Every structure is written in structure tokens, then in C-alpha cells.
Amino acid sequence: MSTSNNKEEAQGWNLLKLPSRSASITTSKEDRERLRMRGLLPAGQVTMEAAVEALMEQIRDKSTDLERYILLHSIQDGCEKIYFAALMKYTKELMPIVYTPTVGQACLDWHRIYRHTPRGLYLSLEDIGHVKEALQNWPEKNIKVIVVTDGERILGLGDLGVNGMGIPVGKLALYTGKFPCAGIDPAYCLPVQLDVGTNNEALRNQPTYMGLRRQRERGPSYDQLVKEFIEAAKEEYGSSVLIQFEDFGNKNAFRLLETYSQNTCCFNDDIQGTAAVALAGLIASKKLTKRELEDETFLFFGAGEAGTGIAELVASYIAEKTSKSKTQAREKIWLFDSQGLITSQRAGDLAHHKKPFAHDFSGSSAPSSLAEAISLLRPTGLIGASAMPKVFNEEVCRKMGEINERPIIFSLSNPTSKAECTAQEAYTWTEGRCVYSSGSPMQGLTINGRDLIPGQGNNAFIFPGLGLAALAAGAKRIDEECLLIAARVLASNVDQASLDKGTIYPPVSKIRQVSTSIACEVANYMFDKGLATKEKPKDLGTYVQKLMFDPN
Template sequence: MKNADAILNNPFLNKGTAFTQAERHALGLVGTLPAHVQTLAEQVTQAYAQFQSKSSHLEKRLYLMTLFNENRTLFFRLMADHVVEFMPIVYDPTVADSIEAYSHLFTDPQNAAFLSVDHPEDFEASLKNAAGGRDIRLVVVTDAEGILGMGDWGVNGVDIAVGKLMVYTAAAGIDPAQVLPVSIDAGTNNQKLRDDPLYLGNHHKRLAGDPYLDIIDQFVTAERKLFPESLLHWEDFGRANAQVILDKYQDQFATFNDDIQGTGMVVLAGILGALNISKEDIKDQKFVTFGAGTAGMGIANQILDELQRAGLSEAEARKHFYAVDKQGLLFTDTPDLTAAQKPFTRDCSEFANADDLTTLAAVVKTVHPTVLIGTSTQPGTFTEDIVKDMAAHTPRPIIFPLSNPTKLAEATAADLIKWTDGKALIATGIPADDVDYRGTTYHIGQGNNALMYPGLGFGLIAATAKVLNGETLSAACHALGGIVDTTQPGAAVLPPVSQLTEFSQKLAEIVAQSILDQQLNKEPIANAKQAVAAMKWVPEYRPID
């Protein structure tokens, strides 16, 4: 007989008022719950009414997180019924408010592992304790140095890892008992946090350089020892470390950086969707990426790979890119280039006006891009003049203002439609309403990584992938971009979040098939579709042993 408190306080086992009378007797729960036995459907109705009673998005998120802490099955059953409504609450953009207030509102560790760089000798024990004997198949780890639009938030950023894992389960169906969020507390360079006596992380500057990378190696060693079958997902690492870490480990085991690869994949899928609409060839496009950080360079790398798969040499493909950061166009002699930026620089000798290319407007005017991608977190920088200049030189400009939250967006979808007379093909970083313009309703795709990483990750896990390579990444991008209905006037370049569960399932099957086709599966699997179906978790109550 299990201890009553142990069951009611275990979110993976707890059914609350849905425990039957027989279960209450068998598990020692008699008298610990009100007499009426509810169905899961009744609990969902009750919980949704409580959710609706909250007045702000942050209050709604706090309520949902409390439910998540108490009863995973009920939480995910509720989210399955309201995925479009809940996505911006449990993740972006409301998660930003939660991160800022995390230390002040802390009530529960949410089964996360907190690893302090001051005590690497405890890494293995910390991971083991947080896992609690569960069969971990997916780890999302963050050090929260480079949260998009926010920067360095130290241990508060664990909410990002928790939120990502929620989406993995809600969208693709990974068992929430098989996931583990991990916070690597390397310190923080956010002085506001270090000065806050209630901040829950290490109150010292961030560890950096080789000592930091040694810590990452110790984490990876412990993680692989304990969870050798897991997919390791990196999230919101700083621009100086993210690419370095991915490059070191990506050929050793199944691992994935969402900021580099996930963002790049969703953007590439959106571009492929846009090109399906415009009937143009990716080899004929010129790409300006505005914001040359982790996300911007990840996008460039994913497009570069696709151009090479389309038949261009690497040297030819690189000529299609123009990376713009706060200094302007990045040249080979630009100071302080990151490892990710260096391969995408241009030579000053290519431009008669190289000294003038210090602004986005000057670059657009000079190179006439067909694709403009914003990850700058600089609001309003895709101005009317810049957009009209671009539209004057290409019939269907592809414009993706991806920075979020809303206050950081480079432009609004409504303005882009208006300024290009309905010609722009748009994806935004935050949810955007349809735009009615001159008799046509334009549906706006959201360049949300949640369109990609749940299906991708689930497919890799189901197929027992040894590694994730460019072949599989490309297959997933084409699958997502191919969902676009090109026959509809005003069609979106990406599918809507409302179809998240359906296309995440399809993506998982395509990813698993790619792994099997390349013989990169660790375990024998006869059928990719069956492997995905067999692993899918459904939020319903099960018997407790």
C-alpha cells in the first residue's frame, strides 16, 4: 500500500477527486478526499472555469503552473482542449513575466534539476535526485544567458525549460514522466538579480571561457551516464557558447539546440512555404538577416544547408547572405565577431559604398534582398521606407519580423501588408491576427519554434536516433513548409498553432522515417509510423500499481 501523501503529492500519480472508491481503499486514500468521485471531464470543466476567473495572463499562468505541479494528467487534458489559448500563457510571451518574477513567486521546483557550477561534484546526484527513478527520454537544459528579447536571467530561466517540455507533451505527446528540465546555474551578469536578496541563484558573475566549457562537459558526462537513451535539448545559451557547445556534441549523440536549429528550421520551413506560394526557387533568393546573434546565425546556417542541398556549392551559397548587426553589415574585418558570425561576413571590396553600410536601410538599398529576417529585438526597425524599397525590387518580398515579445517586433503584419500592397509573404514571431486588406483576408504564419521542435524531438526519441544530422533537419523543414495551402488567397506561409498536434504527429513520423532510412536508429524498428504511435502518451488516468 502506498502512502496517501506520497500519492496525492506526486503529480505523475495524483488523480485528485477522480480516484475511484476502490482505488481510495486500495491506496489508503479513504477520508483524504471529498466523497464525490469526479470524472476527468468534470475536473477539466472545473479547472477551466477557475482559469477563466483569473484577470491577467500572469495570474492565469500561475494557476496553470499550480495545476501542473499537482496533477500532470489533468493539466495536459485541459491544455489539449485549449491549446491555442494556453500556448501564449504557458510559454511565449507570458513566460517572460514569469521569468522576471520567478524567484519572488517560487513555490515548487517542478521536478527540475538545479546544477550549480560551484559544485560540479554534485551534478550526477542532482540529476538522479530530480529524475526520481523515472525513465528520462528528453532533457531540456538551459543556463539562461541568452533568452531572446530578455538576455541573462540566471536560474529564473528554468521556466523556459519547464515551458518547452510542456509544449513537447501537449503538441507531440511525450510522456511528461519521461522529461527533465535542467538549470545550469553558472552565475549571472544581470546586476539587478545579483543585488536582489530574494534571487534564488548564485550571486556571482557568470563563469566563462574554458572553465565554463569544462563544466558543460561534466554535465554532459553525468547526463549521458544516467540517461543514455535521452535526447538532449539546449535552450537559451549565450551567443559565445551556443554554437561551440552544439558543434562539440552533435556528432556524439542525439542533441539539438532550439535557438540555433529550431529557429532556423521554422524560418526555413516558412521560406519554403512562401516559395510554394510565389512559385520561386530558393537558389534565386538574397537573404538579409537583421540581428546576427544565436538565432540569426542559426537561421543563416539552416538556409545555407538547404541551398547546398539544392545544388549550390558552399562558396556560391554564402554569396546569398548579408548579416546585419548593430555595427551594420558584418565584414571580415569587423571587430569582435563571434564564431557563428565569421563564416557569413562579406569582404569590403565587394561594395563601392562599404563604409556607408552601417544601417539596415543602407544595406537593403544596396543589395536588394528578396528575404528580410528580423531577430534584432529592435522594435519598429523594418520601417515603411525600408519595406517599400525592398518591395520595389522583388514581386513577393518575404519578410519575417521574428523578435518577441510584441513590444520588440521589427514591424507588424498589418503594416507590412499595407506597405507592400498585399504582396509581402509574412511570418511573425508572436501570434498575429488576420489582416483584411482590399477584399482579401491575409493569414499570418507565426515563426514559432513550437511548430517544429515537438515533432522533431518526438520523432528522434521514437526512432532511438543516434544523432541528428542535416538530412533529417531538411526533411522536417520540407514537411512543415509543405503543409501550406497555396491555392488560398492570403494563405499563411506556416500552418496555424491550432493544428499543432496534428502536424507534430506527421513531423514525428517523417523524422523517424529519416532516421530509419539512414540506419541511424540504435534499436531495431520495423515501422516509423508504428514507433511514433506506440510511444505517444495520452492524458488519461491509468491504474496505479
């Protein structure tokens, strides 16, 4: 298999076996001759359009989304250009197959649907001391973006060990192509799974489970593997290679981000990407609620990576907008976890990421139920990031509607089966008055003749644009202001027609346009603030466009 950076040097059989080079039945006869492919393909050339339509016909014939996922990724394994051309043309139809919610089921079944094709690197505890060697075994050498997981907290599904590889694969599909993403060449993208064991005993005992059959490592060996991986990645691919942490457990997610964010171009999508997309939704919701964010009172149900990440970024936005301190900005943001409302009385027993939101509570005892907390705190916004399905029940939603004319209700947990409530439930129980957002696609509802269409707070609106900005600037690191910029740009792309239907995010069809806008604004900031290693181009917009991959 060719290991060259030059696409023209991969030839013949090796070209057919290297998906990112994407030779296929769509390859022109001239290119077939030049690339020494005589006899390796049928004589006739099929147009890309015809190949895509044939693929879509097969997809629509499948009876389940998991079958559609397997077919799509079998095509990706063989010819990425056809795969991405299909995603570009049929974004709205295929995005839920490629990522949420279908990717959750794919991860649960990864050991059963494994296609025996190399799709990313698996680095285990047994590779300590040899991680650089493993990276060198990957055929593509000009890697720009890495998405890495240790499989501990896959969506709301928990510890799936090496089955978590479906997440980096799916995330990088959203980075690539001309479709809902940043248009980064797939040859620049590398999915990585860190295999440190799994505490999911039932999965571990499956005969076809492919990971280490041991409990999850919690000690020094874990940190050694992560450190060696990051150092080797920077050495192999350059100090500006973007490393995106994905679906790490709380115990590691915050500390790894804190450890590496100052000297590595990295970010955690569950903490920071989710925060930026949720903040964008809140900024856009002002046009419906007629309230400023600094006047809202927020109650978060769920105080893990997503919940505290959103809360911190909202506090930063309010502090920047009002010139308040961040401590002051946090005063109207409350968190509710598995033990109840987080208050100063619990501060001694709290994880460090929760402590900034441990406020004094004036009542004789803190509320232990969500409904009681709503009655006492009277929040204007309720944000779910708990992976606890149906916890926003009728009582909860009706209380929010009684307190507020336009309550904000965000049910952000993924996949759909873990959502705190559906859009139809929230709209029904608030008589269509709530401003609703979900983490997975949801069906809308017609109330009193008005069509209500929920917006999906999909991280794909944020992280591909950040990645493209980092690539354009050769970023040294990604700071909080990058996330605030991304959120503001996303919110500014919501048009009045969408708002009239209660939708606080742009349509998926605009996601590439949004990503490009985010990339330009964030890259401009990186250049101006000394976070870039490249020289700022005269026409940043044109430069960013030229970086984008076109599968046609």
C-alpha cells in the first residue's frame, strides 16, 4: 500500500484498496491509463451522479437504519468519493444515518458489524512504547485532524470499549466532504480508539468483542498511553495537528483538556462543542423570548461534561457581554445532578467542575426533585444533558409553562432514546409556547394551525468549522474565545423563516455554509491574536474555500 503524500503516486491495485484515493468505476479512462488500472475495472465509466443514485436506491431498499449505516460505510471503505458525494447531495436524509442517532446503535453492534477493513487506528495499553510505530503504519502521512476516544462514555450509552470507534469515524465523516461540514480532505483525517479495557462485562465477554478483555485502566498506564499518543501525533504530523477528544468519561475528560489545551491544538467536543452549539441556540432564542441571556435563570439537569461545559460558556458569554465577573455571571445558573440541586452546602463533596456552580440556597433544605427545584428557582430556561429519558415529564414541562410565557426547554441527550423529552411532548405540555431544541432529530407538531419544527443542536454545526479554522491558521491551540465566536456566527445564520416555526438553528442544508463562516471568523481571530503558525492570507475567505475537498 502506498504511503506517499502525493495522490498521483498510488497506482493500480493499491489505488483501489486505498479509499481516500477513491479510484472506482467513476474514474475517467484517461486517469485509468495514467494510473495503471487497465483490466482492474469494467470497461465502462459510470458518472458520479449515476453512482450516487444507485447507492441511494440501495439505501432506501434497506429495512433498518443500521443496515443503511453498514451499506454506507461499506461504500466508504471502497470509494470515499462516492460516499461523500452522496452525503453532499442527500445531507438531510443521510446525516442521521452517518451520525446521531444511528451511530449509537452502530457502536453497540460494532463487534458484530465489523467489516474487516482498516478504518482508523486502535492503540491499546499493549502498544505503550510503540505508539509512534503504530502511527507510522497508517498509510496517510499528512494528517491534519485526529478524533480520539477511549470509549468510556459513548453518547448516553456508557462504556463500550473499542466499540466506541464508530464515534471518531462518524465525527470525521462530518469534517469531510462538501456536505455538512468543513470540507477537509479525508486523507487528512485519522480516527483513533484508545483501548484501555472496558468495565462493560457483558460486552467484554462477547466472543466477537475485539478489545482488551480486562477492566478499564485507571492508573498511570492510562496517562502514559495518552501522553505517548499526543506526543507521537505532534511529532509525526506537526505541532498544529488538531486533536479532538470525544466521549471520554468525566474523570478523564476535564483533566485531559486542562492538561493539554495550553500546549496542544486540541478541544473536547462533549464539553466545548456541545457548549458552543447550545449557546448559539440560546443566543438565537432571544428573538423568540424577547429576553436577554443575562436576564435568564437557567436550571441544568445533568452536571457532567455537557452540562457544565454549556454552563461555563454561557457564563463566559454573559460576563463578556455585561462586563460582569464570571463568578457574577454564574449566579443565575443552577445545576441539578443525581444527588439533587448543587448548592454550597454540598461543595465539599463535589467534583471540581461542579464547584463553581455551588450557590447558596436560602431555603431550609435544597429541593430533591426537579419539579420542586423549578417551583423554587423559577428558571426561564431548562437544559437537559443527563441521558435520563423522559425526565422532563408532563409535570416538569407544565411548570415551566406556568412560570414563563416563552420557556426555554433544551433536551440535548443523545441518542434519541436518551432524550429528556421529545419535541412533541414539550410543545404539547406548554401549548406550543416553549422554545425547544434537541440533540437528535425530532418530529415537529402542528398546534392551533401553527407548524412547530424543533431545531437540532447538532455539534456538527460547530466542530467542523473549528477544525477548518485550525487547519487554515495552523493553530497552536483553541481558546474559549474561539468557541464564543463560533456560537455567535452560528446564531447569526438563523433566518426569520426558521424562527417563525420555532426553529433556532439553521437548516442542515446550510451547514457547510455555516462551517465556512465559522472557519473564517475563528481563523481571523487566531491570526490576529497570535494563535496561528501560518502567515495570514490577503483573502482569507478564498483561502479557506481552496482548502475544502470536493468529491466530484
